Amino acid sequence: MKKITTTEQFYEIINKPEQSLIKFDASWCPDCRRMDMFIGPIEEKYNQFTWYEVDRDALPEVADKYEVMGIPSLLVFKDGEKKAHLHSANAKTPDQVTTFLDSYQA
Secondary structure (H helix, E strand, O other), X not given: OEEEOOHHHHHHHHOXXXXXXXXXXXXXXXXXXHHHXXXXXXXXXXXXXXXXXXXXXXXXXXXXXXXOOOOOEEEEEEOOEEEEEEOHHHOOOHHXXXXXXXXXXX
């Protein structure tokens, strides 16, 4: 998973025609660290997405704009548009994440 560190980089990535999956998290977040333990194989399986991560605290204006109220959250973007959003309350287990990704229609 590639890190996004600037607002400019974020907008450059989401405006691409490819599907980007962006995980919003924070270093202090225990649920984010738990997700880190299981996300690797999911990232490999769902390789139709280019995977990125953003520290919500480093880019709060981006998180606010895209309604990231809790972390970890997974957002899918394509051509600058948010296509799907898995909110933190539903992103606690591998099954929840894979169900979200299976149900997403490009």
